[in-house]
Amino acid sequence: MTTNKAGKQQLSNAFDFDKGMTALDDDERALVERRKRILGTMGPLFYDRPVHIVRGQAAHLFDASGNDYLDCYNNVACVGHANPRVREAVNDQLGRQDTHSRYLQDEILDYGERLLHSFPDALDRVNFTNSGSESNDLALRMARVYTGHQGVVVTAHAYHGITSLVSSISPSFGTGVPLAPFLATVEVADVLTSKQPESQVRATLKQRFEDAFQKLHDGGFGVSAVLLDQIFSSDGILPGATGWVGDIAQAVHRAGGILIADEVQSGFARTGEAFWGFQRHHADADMVTTGKPMANGIPTGAVIYKHKIGEAFASCTRYFNTFGGNPVSMRAAGAVLDEIEERHLLSHAQKIGEELSAQLLQLLGGTPRFRGIRHAGLFLGIDIGSSDSTSSDPMAARAIISKLRDMFILISSSGPDGSTLKLRPPLVFSSSDVDRFMKACSTLVDEGYFG
Amino acid sequence: MTTNKAGKQQLSNAFDFDKGMTALDDDERALVERRKRILGTMGPLFYDRPVHIVRGQAAHLFDASGNDYLDCYNNVACVGHANPRVREAVNDQLGRQDTHSRYLQDEILDYGERLLHSFPDALDRVNFTNSGSESNDLALRMARVYTGHQGVVVTAHAYHGITSLVSSISPSFGTGVPLAPFLATVEVADVLTSKQPESQVRATLKQRFEDAFQKLHDGGFGVSAVLLDQIFSSDGILPGATGWVGDIAQAVHRAGGILIADEVQSGFARTGEAFWGFQRHHADADMVTTGKPMANGIPTGAVIYKHKIGEAFASCTRYFNTFGGNPVSMRAAGAVLDEIEERHLLSHAQKIGEELSAQLLQLLGGTPRFRGIRHAGLFLGIDIGSSDSTSSDPMAARAIISKLRDMFILISSSGPDGSTLKLRPPLVFSSSDVDRFMKACSTLVDEGYFG
Numbered sequence: 001m002t003t004n005k006a007g008k009q010q011l012s013n014a015f016d017f018d019k020g021m022t023a024l025d026d027d028e029r030a031l032v033e034r035r036k037r038i039l040g041t042m043g044p045l046f047y048d049r050p051v052h053i054v055r056g057q058a059a060h061l062f063d064a065s066g067n068d069y070l071d072c073y074n075n076v077a078c079v080g081h082a083n084p085r086v087r088e089a090v091n092d093q094l095g096r097q098d099t100h101s102r103y104l105q106d107e108i109l110d111y112g113e114r115l116l117h118s119f120p121d122a123l124d125r126v127n128f129t130n131s132g133s134e135s136n137d138l139a140l141r142m143a144r145v146y147t148g149h150q151g152v153v154v155t156a157h158a159y160h161g162i163t164s165l166v167s168s169i170s171p172s173f174g175t176g177v178p179l180a181p182f183l184a185t186v187e188v189a190d191v192l193t194s195k196q197p198e199s200q201v202r203a204t205l206k207q208r209f210e211d212a213f214q215k216l217h218d219g220g221f222g223v224s225a226v227l228l229d230q231i232f233s234s235d236g237i238l239p240g241a242t243g244w245v246g247d248i249a250q251a252v253h254r255a256g257g258i259l260i261a262d263e264v265q266s267g268f269a270r271t272g273e274a275f276w277g278f279q280r281h282h283a284d285a286d287m288v289t290t291g292k293p294m295a296n297g298i299p300t301g302a303v304i305y306k307h308k309i310g311e312a313f314a315s316c317t318r319y320f321n322t323f324g325g326n327p328v329s330m331r332a333a334g335a336v337l338d339e340i341e342e343r344h345l346l347s348h349a350q351k352i353g354e355e356l357s358a359q360l361l362q363l364l365g366g367t368p369r370f371r372g373i374r375h376a377g378l379f380l381g382i383d384i385g386s387s388d389s390t391s392s393d394p395m396a397a398r399a400i401i402s403k404l405r406d407m408f409i410l411i412s413s414s415g416p417d418g419s420t421l422k423l424r425p426p427l428v429f430s431s432s433d434v435d436r437f438m439k440a441c442s443t444l445v446d447e448g449y450f451g
Numbered sequence: 452m453t454t455n456k457a458g459k460q461q462l463s464n465a466f467d468f469d470k471g472m473t474a475l476d477d478d479e480r481a482l483v484e485r486r487k488r489i490l491g492t493m494g495p496l497f498y499d500r501p502v503h504i505v506r507g508q509a510a511h512l513f514d515a516s517g518n519d520y521l522d523c524y525n526n527v528a529c530v531g532h533a534n535p536r537v538r539e540a541v542n543d544q545l546g547r548q549d550t551h552s553r554y555l556q557d558e559i560l561d562y563g564e565r566l567l568h569s570f571p572d573a574l575d576r577v578n579f580t581n582s583g584s585e586s587n588d589l590a591l592r593m594a595r596v597y598t599g600h601q602g603v604v605v606t607a608h609a610y611h612g613i614t615s616l617v618s619s620i621s622p623s624f625g626t627g628v629p630l631a632p633f634l635a636t637v638e639v640a641d642v643l644t645s646k647q648p649e650s651q652v653r654a655t656l657k658q659r660f661e662d663a664f665q666k667l668h669d670g671g672f673g674v675s676a677v678l679l680d681q682i683f684s685s686d687g688i689l690p691g692a693t694g695w696v697g698d699i700a701q702a703v704h705r706a707g708g709i710l711i712a713d714e715v716q717s718g719f720a721r722t723g724e725a726f727w728g729f730q731r732h733h734a735d736a737d738m739v740t741t742g743k744p745m746a747n748g749i750p751t752g753a754v755i756y757k758h759k760i761g762e763a764f765a766s767c768t769r770y771f772n773t774f775g776g777n778p779v780s781m782r783a784a785g786a787v788l789d790e791i792e793e794r795h796l797l798s799h800a801q802k803i804g805e806e807l808s809a810q811l812l813q814l815l816g817g818t819p820r821f822r823g824i825r826h827a828g829l830f831l832g833i834d835i836g837s838s839d840s841t842s843s844d845p846m847a848a849r850a851i852i853s854k855l856r857d858m859f860i861l862i863s864s865s866g867p868d869g870s871t872l873k874l875r876p877p878l879v880f881s882s883s884d885v886d887r888f889m890k891a892c893s894t895l896v897d898e899g900y901f902g
Contacts, residue, residue, distance in 0.1 A: 032555070042765045042770045043771055094541060105505075133585070163614045164592050164615065164616035298549075299750035313493055318624075319493045322527060322582065326750070
């Protein structure tokens, strides 16, 4: 990320609407100008030369000229772009009906029951939404009603979504979005990327969260919830030292609050070892939020929770989400579970992630700009540094991302300053996809992109 | 609505999860118990005997036994349940791709351009979301950044959605959801249902809003926005005295704020006279929010705005909504516009609404419990009173709704106490649908439901 004068953080590989036009050819410029006229510039666009997508299949996207882009970035189409099974399920349901949950319907119950089976028994109720943002917003509303407290704790560079509430607890937006007074943040990246022994890592993190709880108590807010992305994507992709989130769950319970596991990025088999990220940490999560990959692109989200939390909420208000749990979203989400199960995508993510990580370490391990690689399943982060590797280098990361784009390979970056390459492909990413990606990386090494 | 001890407002025709089980037969009870086990009781369910929907067509829904319910309530499936054109568009797009707006894509631009054409020239930019709630939440965030003020004004019984922010400015939830300190509310129903001359109605309302602005200025909040549902559904369905919203637009501009037209219920040809509700009021809206009927059930929403508001927002932050404007939602939304245009559903809504309203007035006008009927296009409200018509009677309204449900006709209620019958059928509601509904109402009159 880079920060401009107004405190606005830019995506590190964002197109620059002010200065970027001159680098485009006539067709590209016409398309971007058209976009500016219709959508303005609030919404970010990837790359100095934005990619124009018209078609997809498995882990591949295609532009209007037929170029085949290897998708190493998009987790929404987790069971593959244009997945036939999702398509068939949606088409079948649209021939039936697509109304709301104030009528009894089988689809929401069939899928809801199935989704709950993927969780520990204590997480026994689900409410559906349309996005990860709506899920996190609702989870915080429920946590506050249940605990009677207001304070929220997140990591120092967290991103939890775009509603008014969740953007105000998402430091990754930069100072352009004022943080809520009831927020306390905890730096975790330094410890989780350190070489300290695991017991020390866990003790340090526990102490930092307890300090944050104390700060919220002192401020009169109390502690309603710790909300944690279970792969810590915007903090730099931090899968390591599993178990520490479990310590935080115990600590927040003692502080009168609950643990909300944000599984919008880490859920649905992504991290390979377990279906949900918090399970890798053996954490007693009280609520879980999901979104992105849930229905392969049909807007769908959910909040899964211990029933007593929902009962407290139901005693003072109702929650009706018009589109939440609509039959089309439920059928699409069901098809995603079918695909994950029948194609063994959990173990596949584990295996391919391991393969990719090992090959990248072998190729890049000795290069000057390489500062480290971390992964869980098919979620990988590679830290890019200055030419002597003494500091992080977001511009070098951006150069790598741009060069890969020109080679028809899509990745992006993450972390506080955007210097961590982010690989998070569809779960159907294959061994031959790994080969193609490695070949491209090898070319980049030869051309000096890694120093 | 009824209010329980905790201040929770119930939908007036909600199923009672505590007391309602005994009235159900074995199959119904098993299904509701299953729902409780999976979804809990946060989400409301309609009717003492909930309806189990499995299929739909045009303005008809069908249960598992094949009973044909006439749908006089659901606006989401505005171009009809299981609309073949929407189905075909979605199926086609799912065979292509369904990724996000950080790549260039034709679908979002084609639909966005088309949507903007339905607005006055000044409303020249659009951002897509997944729901009316996300739209209103974003609109308020944008209004605050643009104006630099925090205060919000809504009507006394407004409903604007379910995020933390918009639920805190939705008095219709009752005291179980605390209202925001920066909120001022204005009672409009008494004046808009009065027999006062239009000029007096307009002058009174303008004064009340100016008082609200003053209150917010005095409180140090300033005025960021007036947010108004353009049919005032939860205030009792108040289409009358067109033009007064235009006065409020002028007044809020003078107070340093903007007007946001909430068209989640009133938009997309619903009100018959104009495509958007605010156009009936000749109001200079600065932003417009949409949701429910936009894509016939595929989760889709939008914020349409004057470009300078978006530029102010873009200068301090970005707005990226993962699913917002996804190609499948855009294609579904395009098919909805195709249907509205080619089947002339705007004039159809006007004509059928007039027909229905006139026949209802003729049938019910002389009955003891009838207290008034109001409509714009296919959005009708009928006030139900006590047996001598001297006061409103939500229980009598509930009895009518329940009796109609037993006759396989779906309606609901609205207004501060739930005593206003709410008719808001799919736009494809036909003359023969009107006949069936009127025949049922005639039976209810004969059986004494209207006194």
